[in-house]
Amino acid sequence: MSISSDLRGAVERFVAGAAQPALLDSGEEPLLMVADQWSLREWNGRLVIEAWNADRNLIRKVSGIVEHRRDRLLLTTERFPKSPGELRIADLGAPSGLEAVRRSTRTAFRERFRLMLEREYPGWVVEEVSSEPNLEESLSGSFPRAFIRCGSKGMAAMAAHPDANDPCGLVPLGLVWLQHLRRREKKVQIGRLLLYAPLRREHEVTFRAAWIDSGHVQCHLRVYDDRDRTAAVDFGDFGNADSTLPPCRRPVAPNAESPDLPEIGAVERVEQSDGGVSLRVRGLEFARWNAGKLTCGIGRRKSASMETVESTARELLRVRSDASHDRASPLYLQQPEAWLESMVRGSPRTIDPMLMASPLYGQVPIFGAPDRGVVDLLGVEHTGRLVVVELKATADIQLPFQALDYWVRVRKHLYAGDFERMGYFPGIALLREDPRIVLVGPALEFHSTSEALIGAISGRVEITRVGLAADWRKELRIMFRLRGAERP
Numbered sequence: 125m126s127i128s129s130d131l132r133g134a135v136e137r138f139v140a141g142a143a144q145p146a147l148l149d150s151g152e153e154p155l156l157m158v159a160d161q162w163s164l165r166e167w168n169g170r171l172v173i174e175a176w177n178a179d180r181n182l183i184r185k186v187s188g189i190v191e192h193r194r195d196r197l198l199l200t201t202e203r204f205p206k207s208p209g210e211l212r213i214a215d216l217g218a219p220s221g222l223e224a225v226r227r228s229t230r231t232a233f234r235e236r237f238r239l240m241l242e243r244e245y246p247g248w249v250v251e252e253v254s255s256e257p258n259l260e261e262s263l264s265g266s267f268p269r270a271f272i273r274c275g276s277k278g279m280a281a282m283a284a285h286p287d288a289n290d291p292c293g294l295v296p297l298g299l300v301w302l303q304h305l306r307r308r309e310k311k312v313q314i315g316r317l318l319l320y321a322p323l324r325r326e327h328e329v330t331f332r333a334a335w336i337d338s339g340h341v342q343c344h345l346r347v348y349d350d351r352d353r354t355a356a357v358d359f360g361d362f363g364n365a366d367s368t369l370p371p372c373r374r375p376v377a378p379n380a381e382s383p384d385l386p387e388i389g390a391v392e393r394v395e396q397s398d399g400g401v402s403l404r405v406r407g408l409e410f411a412r413w414n415a416g417k418l419t420c421g422i423g424r425r426k427s428a429s430m431e432t433v434e435s436t437a438r439e440l441l442r443v444r445s446d447a448s449h450d451r452a453s454p455l456y457l458q459q460p461e462a463w464l465e466s467m468v469r470g471s472p473r474t475i476d477p478m479l480m481a482s483p484l485y486g487q488v489p490i491f492g493a494p495d496r497g498v499v500d501l502l503g504v505e506h507t508g509r510l511v512v513v514e515l516k517a518t519a520d521i522q523l524p525f526q527a528l529d530y531w532v533r534v535r536k537h538l539y540a541g542d543f544e545r546m547g548y549f550p551g552i553a554l555l556r557e558d559p560r561i562v563l564v565g566p567a568l569e570f571h572s573t574s575e576a577l578i579g580a581i582s583g584r585v586e587i588t589r590v591g592l593a594a595d596w597r598k599e600l601r602i603m604f605r606l607r608g609a610e611r612p
Contacts, residue, residue: 131171131186132164138197143217147175147182153232154216155182184211195220230255234268237283240320240352241272248274261304262521262573267294269301278312280305283320294319295332296525299580300573302341316342323347326357331532332525334359340580367489367533372547373399388437392466397488405440407462446598460517467600468501468515468564474600475590476562478505483549489533500530504549510538510559519571524578527561531585534559560586567591567603579609
């Protein structure tokens, strides 16, 4: 039996036994091996494998097998005419299949990104393109990054994959990449940051990029389609941020209709904009009264009696305490931002002396995008100026821009007069002045890139950072209060 026949048999057996066989060629998207869309044949004593779909055609001469496992088959190949290489056949239906697709797709898009840059900047040299994570520099592998150069001038570039979960991450991570290059390439003047977002997914990226300080860097956003055709985005002509502001339905006599809980420690009663009352322990909601109905449960609530509510509250107060001996309990660890929110609600002037103690609204306006993993509070100064308070209990590189996302929406509704029209801040004359941002978190949990990112945001956005002592669950003690990009 010939070597070609042995290879053919190995390939055919692997494909027949795979749930979802696919060809993974370096720099290319996975190509599914669908019946009648792939073949094996001999040519000049060598086995030739071919696969195709509506967009692509792949042909390789197979010379041997490097690795043969249940979920993958690694082959040595010759590209035409004679160029050695490797080709992987993987079972995408196997447990390791998704990871194989992720790696292959990341590599393929990195090469697409390189070609975009080479096509758009023919007088420049693409010095570097990478999609490998760099944890030391806080660079994710999710966004390929590039450095391009023309003499003593350079540009930083970053792109979001077409299937990126959150293309908005382009902006802060692009700025981190820019900062890294400026430190590394000291002889090159790097004045521009190029960001590439998938077409029809650039909306949220635009609002972040539009507020980058042009004195810090010239930020340019481009969109690309499925054929890698690109177009520039005009920051000045992009409509409004996506958010809604529901009516604030507060009863004439607050809580008049809600039931009286027995005397149970520090159970919080937080009025909701829909007229309901949320019952919480250290920020964790466990019951709600709305329209004459009492529900109880953590995460998923159902109708309950007052006795059930009382017993749940007592258990939460036992475990969810700064003096708890059961700090590994999910009830203690769950929703740290909510716990921090409850502390801030209890003492808002500790965080910012200008803040009025009430009203303090939670997460209004409502985003059109999914939950961002942070807690937003909206308050007002005695002067009538709005204050956006962003809370985060753990380090998050996105925090300054998550606050900016919320600020853009609050600003929109403020200038449109929506807060007054919808019943918020009754009796308070709101200033038609850009809101302030206050970022609140444990002092040691602000991300190392915070100063650089805040420094890149337009000076029109007034940002204050408030760092708390590590024992913030017990009491709020201020370790620092910094304006803008000031360092502790």
